[in-house]
Amino acid sequence: MEVSPGPGAAQTAEGPFIQTLAGQRAGRPPLWLMRQAGRYLPEYREIRGKAQSFLDFCFNPQLATEATLQPIRRFGFDAAILFSDILVVPYALGQEVSFESGEGPSLAPLQTAHDLARLAARLDLGRLAPVFETVERVRASLPRATALIGFCGAPWTVASYMIAGRATSDQHPARLFAYREPELLQRLIDLLVEASVDYLDRQFEAGADAVQIFDSWAGALPAAELARWGLAPVTRLIRDLRLRRPGARIIVFSRVVSSQLLELAGTCGADAIGLDTIVDPDWAAGAVQPIAPVQGNLDPLLLLAGGRGLDTVVDRILAAFAGGPHIFNLGHGILPDTPVENVQQLVRRVRGSG
Amino acid sequence: MEVSPGPGAAQTAEGPFIQTLAGQRAGRPPLWLMRQAGRYLPEYREIRGKAQSFLDFCFNPQLATEATLQPIRRFGFDAAILFSDILVVPYALGQEVSFESGEGPSLAPLQTAHDLARLAARLDLGRLAPVFETVERVRASLPRATALIGFCGAPWTVASYMIAGRATSDQHPARLFAYREPELLQRLIDLLVEASVDYLDRQFEAGADAVQIFDSWAGALPAAELARWGLAPVTRLIRDLRLRRPGARIIVFSRVVSSQLLELAGTCGADAIGLDTIVDPDWAAGAVQPIAPVQGNLDPLLLLAGGRGLDTVVDRILAAFAGGPHIFNLGHGILPDTPVENVQQLVRRVRGSG
Numbered sequence: 001m002e003v004s005p006g007p008g009a010a011q012t013a014e015g016p017f018i019q020t021l022a023g024q025r026a027g028r029p030p031l032w033l034m035r036q037a038g039r040y041l042p043e044y045r046e047i048r049g050k051a052q053s054f055l056d057f058c059f060n061p062q063l064a065t066e067a068t069l070q071p072i073r074r075f076g077f078d079a080a081i082l083f084s085d086i087l088v089v090p091y092a093l094g095q096e097v098s099f100e101s102g103e104g105p106s107l108a109p110l111q112t113a114h115d116l117a118r119l120a121a122r123l124d125l126g127r128l129a130p131v132f133e134t135v136e137r138v139r140a141s142l143p144r145a146t147a148l149i150g151f152c153g154a155p156w157t158v159a160s161y162m163i164a165g166r167a168t169s170d171q172h173p174a175r176l177f178a179y180r181e182p183e184l185l186q187r188l189i190d191l192l193v194e195a196s197v198d199y200l201d202r203q204f205e206a207g208a209d210a211v212q213i214f215d216s217w218a219g220a221l222p223a224a225e226l227a228r229w230g231l232a233p234v235t236r237l238i239r240d241l242r243l244r245r246p247g248a249r250i251i252v253f254s255r256v257v258s259s260q261l262l263e264l265a266g267t268c269g270a271d272a273i274g275l276d277t278i279v280d281p282d283w284a285a286g287a288v289q290p291i292a293p294v295q296g297n298l299d300p301l302l303l304l305a306g307g308r309g310l311d312t313v314v315d316r317i318l319a320a321f322a323g324g325p326h327i328f329n330l331g332h333g334i335l336p337d338t339p340v341e342n343v344q345q346l347v348r349r350v351r352g353s354g
Numbered sequence: 355m356e357v358s359p360g361p362g363a364a365q366t367a368e369g370p371f372i373q374t375l376a377g378q379r380a381g382r383p384p385l386w387l388m389r390q391a392g393r394y395l396p397e398y399r400e401i402r403g404k405a406q407s408f409l410d411f412c413f414n415p416q417l418a419t420e421a422t423l424q425p426i427r428r429f430g431f432d433a434a435i436l437f438s439d440i441l442v443v444p445y446a447l448g449q450e451v452s453f454e455s456g457e458g459p460s461l462a463p464l465q466t467a468h469d470l471a472r473l474a475a476r477l478d479l480g481r482l483a484p485v486f487e488t489v490e491r492v493r494a495s496l497p498r499a500t501a502l503i504g505f506c507g508a509p510w511t512v513a514s515y516m517i518a519g520r521a522t523s524d525q526h527p528a529r530l531f532a533y534r535e536p537e538l539l540q541r542l543i544d545l546l547v548e549a550s551v552d553y554l555d556r557q558f559e560a561g562a563d564a565v566q567i568f569d570s571w572a573g574a575l576p577a578a579e580l581a582r583w584g585l586a587p588v589t590r591l592i593r594d595l596r597l598r599r600p601g602a603r604i605i606v607f608s609r610v611v612s613s614q615l616l617e618l619a620g621t622c623g624a625d626a627i628g629l630d631t632i633v634d635p636d637w638a639a640g641a642v643q644p645i646a647p648v649q650g651n652l653d654p655l656l657l658l659a660g661g662r663g664l665d666t667v668v669d670r671i672l673a674a675f676a677g678g679p680h681i682f683n684l685g686h687g688i689l690p691d692t693p694v695e696n697v698q699q700l701v702r703r704v705r706g707s708g
Contacts, residue, residue, distance in 0.1 A: 169523040170656060179659035222653045222685070223634030224670070257611035259637045282579030283613045300575045301526060305533035316578070331576070 013209040014143030017078040020027035020293055020325045021210060021249050021271045029318070029326040031350045032149070033343070034253070035333035036071040037083045040340065043070050043227030054099035055091065058084045063134040068138045072146060074340075075347050078327075079147040079210075080138060082203070084131055086153030086214060089195055091163050092127040093118045107288050109165030111177070111183055123195035125202055132206040139207030147210055151201030153214030154254070155192035155233040159185065170219045178225060189233050197240045200248075209251035212274065213237065216332075219255035219276070226260060234270045242269070251295060255332075258283060265291040281320035293325035298346070306342040314349045367563040369499030371432040374647055374679045375603050375625045383672070383680040384432035385591070385704045386503070387697070388607070389436045389687035390425040394694065397424050402411030408453035409445065412438045412668060415487040422492045426500060428694075429701050432681075433501040433564075434492060436557070438485055440507030444516050445548055446481040448474045465531070469542060477549035479556055486560040486601055493561030508569035508608070509546035509587040513539065523538055525574045532579060540608030543587050544585035551594045552600075564603035566628065567591065570686075573609035573630070589622045596623070597691060605649060609686075612637060619645040631685030643678045651685035658689050660696040670701045 016030040018308065038044055044067055050058035058064055067083040087105050092258055096108040110116060118277040125132075139148050152158075160174035163185075168174075178185050200211045218230035236251060241248055253274030254264055265273045265288050275284055275296030298317060302310055317328070328350050334343075348354025359580040365592055392398055405411035412418055421437040439458050445451040450462040464470060479486075493502050493703045506512075514528035515521065515538075522528075532539050554565045572584035588606060595602050607628030608618055619642050629638055629650030642648055652671060658663055671682070682704050688697075702708025 047506050175653075175655050175660055179656050179661075179663055182663075220632065222651075222656075222667075224639070225653075225665070226632075257632055258613040259634055259641075262613075277576050278574065278611055280613055281575070287613075294380075297576075299529075299579075301529050302533050302576075305530055307533075309533055309536075312578075313578070 008030060010244060012139075012207075013079075013142070013144060013147035013208060015078055015147060017147040017327065018209060018249070020327050021251070021350040023325050025323075025325045028111065028202045028350065028352055029328045031328040031347065032079040032081065033071075033075040033334050034081075034330050036077060036081065037067045038334070039336040040334055040338040040343070041070055041074070043074070053099065054085070054101075054272065055088070055206075056145055059130040061130050061137055064130070065133040065137040065141070068134065069141055072142065075343060077146070077347075079149050080142060081212070082131070082138065082208070084134070084151070086151070086158055087161060088128060088131060089152060089158055089192070089199060091124065092120075092124045093191070093195060094118065094124070095162060104167045105161060107165045107228070109173070110162045110188070116184055116188055119191065121191075121314050124197045125198060128199065128202070132202055134207055135203055135206035139209075148208050148350075149251075150200060150211040152196045152199050152211070152213060153228070154213050154218065154227045155189045155237065155253075156221070157202035157215050157217045158218045158230075159188050162188065171217050174217075175220065175225070178229060185229070189229060193233050193237050193240065196237050200237075200241055201244050204245055204248060208335055210251060210271070212251040212253055213270075215252065215254035215256075217255070219257070223260065226256060230254065230256065231260070231264055231268065234264075238269045238293070249348075252319065253276060253295070258287070262287055262291075272325075272327065274329070275331060279331070283319050285320045285323065289321060289324045289326070293327065294321060295327040295329045297329065297331035300335050300338070303342055303346060304335050305331065306339060306345065311343060311349055311354075314346060318350065364552045366493075366496060366561075366708075367433075367496070367501035369432055369501060371501040371681065372563060372603070373701065374681050375605070377647055377679050379677075379679045382704065382706055383682045385701065386431040386433040386435065387680040387688050388435075388684050390429075390431060390435065391421045392688070393690040394688055394692040394697070395424055395428070396694070397428070398647075406432070408439070409442075409451065412442060413484040415484050415491055417482070418488040419491040419495070422488065424494055426496065427610065429697060430502070431701075433503050434496060435503040435566070436485070436489060436492065436562070438488070438505070440505070440512055441515060442482060442485060443477065443506060443512055443546070443553060446474075446553075447545070447549060448472065448478070449516060458521045459515060460520045462517060464516045464542070470538055472540055473545065475545075477552045477681055479552060479685065482556070486556055489560035489562055493563075502562050502564040503605075504554060504562035506550045506553050506567060508523070508566070508572065508584070508606075509543045509550065509569050509591065510575070510583045511569050511571045512546055512550075513542050515570045516542065520662050525571050528571075529574065529579070532583060536689075538584070543583060547587050549589050550591050551598065554591075554595055555598050558599055558602055564605060564625075566605040566607055567611075569606065569608035569626075571609070573611065577614065580610060584608065584610065584623065585614070585618055587619060588618075592623045607649070612641070616641055616645075626679075626681065629684070629685060633685070635671050639674045639677065643680070646674060647679035648675060649681040649683045651683065654684050654686050654689050654692070657684065657700060658692045660693060660699065664696065664699060665703050665708075666702060672704065 163174035518527035606624040626647040
């Protein structure tokens with residue numbers, strides 16, 4: 001599709017994505033994909049080299065705007081998602097953050113009260129100005145029917161990177177920190193709740209139509225720890241954001257198990273609940289969808305594999321959620337090796353034309 | 355406690371562990387810990403060097419017997435678990451398996467029909483003779499009240515190592531193989547079901563009082579894939595084993611999410627269901643325990659951290675499951691850095707003496 005910037009551009013969206021967040025269901029579900037802007041796209045790989053580091057790229061409004069719009073141009077998704085990273089929040093709190101190519105993020109690990117005291121008391125919004133400029137530019141370039149989604153990491157997920165200093169498979173460093181230094185962690189989580197409210201509020205001000213909170217690493221926590229470090233901070237974040245910005249549209253994506261997903265859906269106050277790859281669509285249609293609109297949950301590995309199996313499972317997800325509000329998405333981010341043709345196949349299938 | 359081998363030794367167990375598997379509840383729950391024999395014990399580290407490779411150690415009946423008995427001597431657990439590894443099954447099917455120190459297992463990855471055809475058509479029980487000898491020796495050395503648990507990996511979990519050739523955090527290689535080569539995977543799973551039945555049957559014959567099937571890596575599978583590659587093969591394994599050995603006592607430990615845990619508990623036919631760290635004990639007491647005795651589920655990281663928080667959570671787990679049959683255990687294997695004093699603290703707490 002053509003993305004048409006300029007004087008006639010919309011300042012807010014009002015398409016099927018927004019209607020679905022409002023609990024409406026009409027025809028085929030709207031569609032976007034987590035990490036839809038990024039390395040699997042040849043046009044992204046072409047511009048990636050124009051900034052030195054990944055953070056430089058995120059903080060370059062021209063490049064970040066282009067990366068955000070690329071998947072909209074190619075696939076006509078119903079929503080664009082800001083090209084950025086959840087670790088810009090620790091960065092704007094004063095923690096050293098870098099991305100080594102092919103190795104993921106690297107932070108100066110936060111391990112003591114002294115490390116915590118060195119962080120800023122509030123988010124430095126000035127350091128994030130290029131992000132808000134990107135949001136403005138993207139919104140001005142999008143058609144009215146296409147929503148723009150801003151985002152942040154949930155406090156626990158961001159804290160797990162801040163404590164470990166890197167991505168970890170089971171969040172051992174952060175979970176051990178939670179057992180050994182619960183008061184310190186509580187202070188860090190409180191700081192992140194406030195910083196996230198400031199950050200999302202400013203994204204809305206710049207033109208975001210909705211935001212998604214990613215609690216990608218909540219799933220490794222035992223239930224009592226999850227309640228304290230995962231569900232409670234996210235619930236507080238949403239409440240505080242809505243106090244400042246009533247009607248803010250909010251999606252929560254949390255990789256938690258089914259009994260906790262029910263509690264999350266029932267209490268956090270989000271407009272929609274993102275479903276992880278492992279959630280059973282039939283179960284979620286009966287248990288979660290009656291509480292809140294759902295988003296998800298195709299396995300990114302199946303999108304990578306493609307073939308007839310992809311169509312079968314897409315159809316199964318569409319059918320499971322056909323009775324209520326549903327945003328079609330993956331159950332986790334798209335993988336860099338995913339063939340573009342497979343995404344095209346998915347788009348056709350969801351739209352009923354393939 | 356003293357472990358007393360010799361002429362008066364029991365040939366089968368009949369203590370609280372066995373009674374709990376039979377659905378009885380009497381007083382404090384029996385206790386053992388996944389990976390209770392191993393690196394966190396100084397006496398294990400002392401004998402580890404007596405065999406060159408980890409597999410050599412597993413296949414040395416004298417050393418493996420000693421490693422199995424060490425935690426019983428030190429802590430008086432209600433059950434011993436055979437010191438071995440789930441990857442002896444691929445080894446006895448002819449796949450190359452080695453353990454590089456500090457790097458985990460390394461296998462020649464199975465990726466084609468040709469690779470599959472090179473495996474033996476049935477498990478070579480001769481190659482596993484030292485394992486069965488270990489079972490005999492351990493059983494002869496244990497008091498009558500202490501059970502001996504044999505084990506194997508579930509077909510999906512073992513297949514995921516055979517396909518990837520190594521441990522993987524999200525089982526990407528095996529999951530991708532499942533999408534691309536479902537017929538090949540089905541043949542591999544069928545082979546593993548049969549091999550596991552042979553293997554567990556022989557462990558019972560050698561003197562095991564119960565067995566545990568570890569489906570540690572089922573949790574990354576989407577629901578439909580889990581049903582096919584996780585739940586169905588485990589259910590078939592249990593059924594076929596019971597056809598050959600009626601009354602065989604079987605525990606299934608599967609890291610699956612709660613809605614699937616219910617299905618597993620209701621259909622697989624195991625005597626008890628092992629609960630992963632992330633399962634909410636209060637939820638499981640209401641949902642799973644009425645269906646089958648439960649085992650679990652203290653976070654190994656909390657055992658490593660120790661302190662008063664450990665007592666608090668142990669008490670919470672004891673209280674949650676106090677109304678029915680419960681075997682106290684971790685929700686995953688004990689971590690090598692765990693202080694022995696913390697295990698002692700746990701044992702006292704579960705026994706009501708600390």
